[in-house]
Amino acid sequence: MIDADVLLPANVVARIELPEIEDEDEVALSPEEVVSLADAMREIEPRLEITVWLAACAGLRKGEVSGLKRSAVDWEAGLLYIREQRQRGRAAKLKTKASYARCPSTAS
Incomplete structure (x- = not known):
């Protein structure tokens, strides 16, 4: 379109109507x-x-549980260290610094 000297709107997707997305209810x-x-x-x-x-x-979320390794469990201190997650079957970094966590274990 640019090569044909057709003017494009500032945001070419502005006229696309987006579907309504319903909030998912959290279930405890x-x-x-x-x-x-x-x-x-x-x-x-x-x-x-x-x-x-x-x-x-x-x-823990599914990806965090799937990303746990034996080295992430400190049996003596009763701690789990959340250091990575699994996404689409592959190891992935956690998204934020706050995601890296040390969880106390109740098994000790």
């Missing part, structure tokens, strides 16, 4: 629901049961 599970979910996960995919417990008890 009760302790009983967490236990039920963990039990169900044990039946469906046992290795992922720990994902339920870490999400519920340590407040």
